[in-house]
Amino acid sequence: MIDLVVVGAAEAATMAGPAPRLGPALGNAGLVHDAYVAVDGGRILGVGPMTAIPRDWRLAREVYDAAGQTVLPGFVDPHTHVVHAGDRTGEFRERLRGLSYAEIGRRGGGILSTVAATRAATGDRLVAEARPRLRRMLATGTTTAEVKSGYGLTTEDELKMLDAIARLDEPVELVATLLGGHEVPMEARADPEHYVNLVVNEMTPAAARQGIARFCDVFCESGVFDADQSRRMLRAGLEAGLQPRLHADQLTGCGGAELAAAVGARTADHLEQVSEAGIRAMAGAGVMAVLLPGASFFLGIEHAPARRLIDAGVAVALGTDCNPGSCPIESMAVIVGLACVALRLTPEEALCAATLNAAWALNVHDRLGSLEPGKQADLIAIADRDPAAIPYRFGSNLVTAVWKRGQRVV
């Protein structure tokens, strides 16, 4: 008897097919009406219409009746900062009361306040603070998430963060990214080059030896790291075996997309201010755009030009950017809603960008991101006959069940 069969789903939005999805193909959710999903040994055995379910798969140790529901792959969140210490709710309040970011920074707030709290925290503390966030992510359908370091900004503290990410792996499966180039730490403000050299010569090789991070990343932004500094840190990552990604063109257009293309980054993230040349360069180099509409929503800035990216042949994924400052959103369902309302993606495009394409962003698309035989059985069921209910019922959690590797976890 197999482990699990989901039967009678009004729809399965399988996202089946090659990744990443480009152009009009992004809108193909691979729908199967009146569907079953059969699972054994943590893997998907088969997906298809109930009329064609093989006799052997009609019984299972767990039979889930999905009548009136839709089954989808678990969300893959390809960009988070969910591991950190400290609380910036108060800063959110101060900002709404009219305080500027600069003033908040002068009062000890902003990203460096999270750095101070994270440096002061033990690894156990980082693990304990992240757990409820990850639990809420799981409850809203996220089964895999990328998590960045970047609040340590010393080799020791960055490795401590990466170690916490490794310890938090499961039930939400985590993919770690070294973000040594997140910000110039306070003690290096007089000599940022010294910090860049530390990241290049010490931190990046040490993280590679530690063996947890799979990606490296830099915040390329006016006043943070310029394109040349970013390039040196990403190249160091590449040489150490960490695939580059890049925070690009968020607040100012500073050639981030062009740099991502030049260094062969897997993704360029944010892109609110991407140039036309940057879009062309990304399309030419096959760099994926990871769009983070939660951050532009929360900051009240312009959204990324999602349709222009798609039309130019750039593959697009969606992430939460979950972080204590610019976007505390934890739910990929909410991001799918924002992608529809603010970026004008269709529900099917947004769902594909939050599953299959997001899995490609993390280079786990061979195993995750769609409901196909042989793939890992990470799936969710929602209480609606139409997958478009996810963005439509904005802010309501429709998730009725979550399975990770075939095990029911919600």
Next chain:
Amino acid sequence: MIDLVVVGAAEAATMAGPAPRLGPALGNAGLVHDAYVAVDGGRILGVGPMTAIPRDWRLAREVYDAAGQTVLPGFVDPHTHVVHAGDRTGEFRERLRGLSYAEIGRRGGGILSTVAATRAATGDRLVAEARPRLRRMLATGTTTAEVKSGYGLTTEDELKMLDAIARLDEPVELVATLLGGHEVPMEARADPEHYVNLVVNEMTPAAARQGIARFCDVFCESGVFDADQSRRMLRAGLEAGLQPRLHADQLTGCGGAELAAAVGARTADHLEQVSEAGIRAMAGAGVMAVLLPGASFFLGIEHAPARRLIDAGVAVALGTDCNPGSCPIESMAVIVGLACVALRLTPEEALCAATLNAAWALNVHDRLGSLEPGKQADLIAIADRDPAAIPYRFGSNLVTAVWKRGQRVV
């Protein structure tokens, strides 16, 4: 022994004090640190610091340890259309694919498609379709909600809707509004005056005799009902004992706020396009503004000038506008988040507008909307030490417990 005591809450955001809150007072959440809430017979006995809890209230049939949590009054949602038949998820999809509202209307979509479905539905069907929506509202902390008719547009079908609202009362307590003037039904398009006369002479008196609706409401909007027609329908309500409210100045400024002031409406809702004269008239007449940022967010239109209204001395409440077309949002927590991010309210202002002031909008503030001795024990606990976490953790459901009349319902 008393029924319930909530102990050790990091904060109680009591909202205690007279309603409605105006101007700077809107931002006073009545915080009590390290708080208890004592409840018996469905009513609040006392709220205060743990250091001052009377001995008799330390034990109760239910003791809820709120360590690390915040306790607040349950949300009051003063503007919903949550009772209706039919599904417009597909229309949301078509709109994102580029179809205009006009084209959707020509294809049989829009509000009149909900009217057709609601007319075709039995009362039982209306009740069954609304239940999961109300269940999700309760799960996100809403303990009282207004619900409008307005998808029947015949006397019989409007009374059927109001009857369904009465049958759905509890655990979310419902306050019913007759919205006969929601739209001109298809069969009356050649002679809208005939329909206005029907609302005035037949429907409104019949609804008053039925005894369920407490308010009447009209959609005063260019192309729907003009100010004169709206005035006649609201006056008919007033004469029949239904207090007027008004959908005012949403898509076009057409004197809705001024009309609300002239007829002595309790609230004017929407107000995205309100004029300066309208704001002054509302302040002068004591008409409350019910702001619905979910609708402006979903439609991608300008938001209401919340700060100008507050500064002018207009009392402000927040509602979801939950409806199948322009805003399917069910969660008041999400609306509180939108009010902060999009309307630039502070967390405390938004929370007060979603509880005490919202209770005033429904004329139930003597009984609901704050944690004060003698008031009904409708309260929620959230998993954070700071009430600002509600807007900050946008889209995450932080609610850990909900009590209605002192009974645990979530």
